[in-house]
Amino acid sequence: MNDADQDSESEIGTDFIREIVREDLAAGRYDGLVTRFPPEPNGYLHIGHAKSICLNFGIAEEFGGRCNLRFDDTNPAREEQAFIEAIKEDVTWLGFDWGEHLHFASDYFEQLYLWAEGLIEAGKAYVDDLPVDEMRAYRGSLTEAGRNSPYRDREIGENLDLFRRMRAGEFPDGARVLRAKIDMASGNMNLRDPVLYRILHAEHPRTGTEWCIYPNYDFAHGQSDAIEEVTHSLCTLEFADHRPLYEWLLESIGTAIGTGARPKQYEFSRLNLSHAALSKRRLTQLVAEGCVDGWDDPRMPTISGLRRRGVPAAAVRDFISRLAITRSDGVVEMAMLEHCIREQLNQVAPRRMAVLRPLKVVIENYPDDKSELLVAQNHPGNPDMGTREVPFSRELYVERDDFMEDPPRKFFRLGPGREVRLRYAYFITCKEVIKDAGGEVVELRCTYDPETKGGNAPDGRKVKGTIHWVSAAHAVAAEVRLYENLFNSEEPPGGDEFLADLNPGSLEILPRVWLEPGLAEVTPGQTVQFERLGYFCRDLGASAVFNRTLGLRDSWAKIKSKA
C-alpha cells in the first residue's frame, strides 16, 4: 500500500458500521458492497435523512461498492409522485448519484406476493379475520403475553384461498390481513404474529389500481434488500426491534445473495438538532397548519429549506461528517451546523455592502454634483476573487446600529464628534445630529477627509471603527428576510405542544434595504456576504429578495449584553 492509499484509508471513518463493513469485506463474506437509501415518498427529506444519505452513499464510495436509491412505497394512502421527484432532487443536490440503481419496493410486489404464498404453504403465515381493535387486545401488552387468534390454525388450503381472494379484491379494506405465524408470547412485540399484508383499495402512484393488497414495511424491506443484493442494510435505532423479524423472514423465505450470505441490518442513532423539529410528522404538521411557507421555507430543516436558505451542500456534508455514527442518542447543537455553514460560506462568498436599517449621512464638504468610483476587494482573504468599483457621493446610508448618540465605552463606531472609516472610502467625522420632532435621529451631518481616500490616512492617524455604507443616489432597493431558529427551546416539547414553542420572531422582513448597485446582478440562489452583517442568498423565487442564511459571529453583541 502506498502513501496515498494510506491517506485515503485514514479518511474513512472508524465508526462501528464501517468497522463491520471493513471486516466483512476482508473476510470475503460478500461479493461486493451494496447499501441503499430507502425513503418513503410521503414527505420531504430533512437534515436527519442527510445523515443516512451521507452514510449509505459515503460507505459505498469509500469501499468501492454501490448505493441504491429505493423508494419504500408500500403505503399508497400517504405517498405521492411529487415527493418522489423532490427526494430525487434533494439527493442529487447533496451530491450523490445512484446511477442505474433507482428502485421501488413496488417493483417487487409480484415477487413479494409469491413469497407470501410460499410462507402460507410452509404453514408460516395465515389469514386473520380479527378486526383491528380485537387484534390489538389479542396482542397483549408490554408486560403480558398475547393470545393466539382464533383464526391462527386455519388449514393451509383455506389460507391460500382467502389470500388469493384478498388479492382478487373480494373483501373490503380492513376485512382480513395476512399474518406471520411466530410467537404471541414473545417479549418482542414485533414477533407476536406481525401483519404482513393488508387490504387497501387505494390508487398507488406507480402501480395504479393493479393491487388492492399491499405488503407492509416488514414484509417489503428485507426482501427488497435481498432482491437488490444489499449487503448492509443501515437504519435508525427504532428499527432494532424489527431485526429479528427481518432475519426470520429472510430465513423463512430462503433468499440469499452472492456467496450465500443474507443482507444484514445494522442500526445507528438518528440525528436530533437543537431548536428544530426533525420528524416527518411534525414537519408535515408545520406545513399543513401554515406555520411556515411550505416544505422549502428557509426556516425548515428540510434539504430544500436549507437550499433555499442558501446553505451550501458542502456545508451539510461537512456537518454530517463531523457527526459520529453511534448508537447513543443525543441532541446536536445548532451551533455546530452554523459553524459548518459559516466555514464554507466564508471561503466562497464574495463580499458586498448593503445597509439593512438605513440612517442618512450627508458629507457636508463633499461637492453636491460629484460622485466617484472606489475600488473594493471582493474577498480580503482571497485576492484571486478580484476587485470591484462602488460609487461614492455626498449622501450615503449607514447602518443605524453604527451610530450612538451617547456611546458606551468600547463602542468604536460613529457618535457625535467621532471619526470612523467608511470601508474602502474615506474617514468621516460626525459634526451634527439631526432629529425629527419626536427626538428620533434621522440624519447625520459629517465631513470627510479627502486625504484618506481608500481608507488610509497619510499622517498615519488611526481610527478604531470601520463601517459599511452605500451611496444613496446609486443604491438599489431590495427586501431582506431575516431568519432565526424556528423553535425557542433546545428541545421542543413532544405531542402538539411543540407548536407553542414556535419562535414568533423566526422571520423578520425588512421591506426596504439598500444595496450597492452591483448586487442587482446577483443570480437566484447565489450567496454573498454583506460585510459586517452576514451571508445572504438571493431568493430562488421572488426577485430583489435576499434571504439571510446566517449572521456573522458577533462579539460586539456579547460585549454589549454584558455591559
Place this chain on the structure above:
RNA sequence: UGGGGCGUAGCCAAGUGGUAAGGCAACGGGUUUUGAUCCCGUGAUUCGCAGGUUCGAUCCCUGCCGCCCCAACCA
C-alpha cells in the same frame, strides 16, 4: 412481571487493563480597512453510581440508578 438499546467535559465524541484524542461552544490574548476571518492559549485528578477482581479499571465482574425505543392493518 416484558423485550431491545444507551450512559466519557455545556454539546457531538475517540479510546481501552497501564493511567482520558479531536471538533463545536465558552473564556483569555495576538493580527486585522468586516468588533468577521486567521493565529495562539485555557478545560475531565476523571469516564452514571456502589462494590468486587487486579500491582493497576473508564475499559473485566456484580448490583443499582438514569435516559431512549416497542403494544399502527405507518415507515
